[in-house]
Amino acid sequence: MDGATRVRAWGVGLAVFSSICFGTSGPFGKALIEAGLGPLQAVWLRIATAALVLVPLALLLRARSSTRDLPRHSPRHPARSLPQRLRAHWGPLVLYGAAGVAGCQACYFVAASRLPVGVAILLEFSGPVLVLAWLRLVRRAPVHRTAAVGVAVAMAGLALVVQVWTGLTLDPLGLAAGLGAAACQAAYFLTIDRLTGHVDPLVITASGSVLAAAALAVPAAPWALPWDVLSTRVPLGGHTAPGWTLVACLGIVSTVLAYLAGVAGLQRLSAQVGAAICYTEAVAAALIAWAVLGERLTPPQLLGGAIVLTGAYLAQRAAAHHPAASGAAVPPAALDTAGK
Template sequence: MTATSTPVRPVVPRAAVPGLALALSAAFSFGTSGPAAKAVIDAGLTPLDTVWLRLAGAAVLLVPLALAIRGPALRTLVRRHRALLVGYGLLSIAGVQVCYFFAVSRLPVGIALLLEYLAPALVIGWLVLVRRTRLPREAFAGALLAVCGIAVVVQVWSGLHLDLLGLLAGLGSAACQASFFVLSDRLAGEGDALALAAGGMAVGAVVLGLVAQPWQLPWSTLLGEASVAGTVLPVLVLVGWIVVVSTVLAYTTGIGAVRLLSAPVAGVIATVEVVIAALVAWLVLGERLSPVQLLGGVIVLCGALLAQRAASQPVPPPSPVPGPAVQEAHR
């Protein structure tokens, strides 16, 4: 008998398509937070008020969800890693959002988000200078590339024409975003993603509430209106979008994407967030980046991706290294 062979078609993992859909959904949801927050801030709320509303609203929705689905993991996280959870809530949740929302109130949304993407470069510096971790050369190349990209975005050769406080806030958001990698390393293998997100939101809302003093928040502003792309919308609708879509939906779809695709793959797709944020800001706010700034943005993203990927593969001897994760999951 003569055996006949049939062409073998490449097999696409079943999780690839739904995982890709979840990752793109997360990128879109997170990408709309900056433009929506900027419209809310322009309507009369402060960046601090806007962040507190986002955290408090998300905590009200996420904590019951986490208790129902990941109750034991959430209780274990609170019992065993209370200090890390507080740090995560203050820096990786509240800190990054306060700095980012303050930055978008003074800078174009695209530039504010690109500044945040310096986080992988900051992680490289922390690993080398503090943890004494040996990393591949690609990690340093990626960090340098990201810094050069930011220099192109702000056009340092012509002097800094952007708002200085906005730039500092953007760099602050990068530092707080870098704390996510550091704290995730400490919780590697022990912290459930949904439980960590819910717990961090709750901690951030409680602690930030002491500063924001929500009892003095101009609640009447929520009943006002904001202009978005020439259309007048209720401020309450935009706040609801930030809470439900840009936070709860973004976190849950981002977590699902990581589980189906793995963190490195989901992290690469997450860079679409920058494109979405810049596009939405252009359509609804009229913000446009120059061709040179767009080129700088591409350089930043390439550097961030290279640094993230290389940082997850330290040179022997092995040392615990924070692996890459979904960036928009912490904005």
């Protein structure tokens, strides 16, 4: 396996792993909300927990250098201190935290509260379509046909997975929030693409979680949290677990691991390919809900899951033509270390 193929394989693997981790947020979040937390309070706890884990790690592990092992690192990108890198890229980092993390989740929850959940998910996951449109119309960058086909196929499969036809209603605010979630999701992919080679996944994720927690502090009103939920046993499927363990799982698995793996995977792929592979999150969420909560999967959902996976497979084939994000050349030394 040559270096470029190894980088692509790691990118696809990390992106799929990230989608699986994101998919676990449904059961954990649903259990906490049914126990008494508000939706935005659950989101804020999730992101704040991630920040408490990520910030010490970033300070400890990346204080000296956060770019030396990146696929795009070269003598043109000399190592600088962590504060210098944060100042140099504060704009994209703020956009990542405010839109890619906080905005995406907040808009989705608003949409889900006013529209059928399946419709809200479908609207949010139109983000990859916006990524392709932005790359082609604004950046004037080539969009690989295989990636575009993969996105289209995955969108069709997603419509079956979420059964978008059930309880279909149209609420103007819900529709606007769903489209806002799509725009924020697109910003997530495009911002990571822009930061690739300049700031590493750990620093991106840590700074994004801090900014997102701050942005959601007012609407989530953490000072009014029913903190007793954390010490009581919360039903989860046919079992119960202390609320704090669900918060820990939501923060560590569904957020820390999900965002770290997602950012690391996208930095080894292009935005258009990574955006298409993210559709596997919907399949993972449905399977996890079936396994943990006993939610039944219908034949159309199973067919939709197969179609989504087909679309993701088609999209990742485009990565063979774009081994690095944005089509940048990858230094041989980086290819040798990218899979470590």
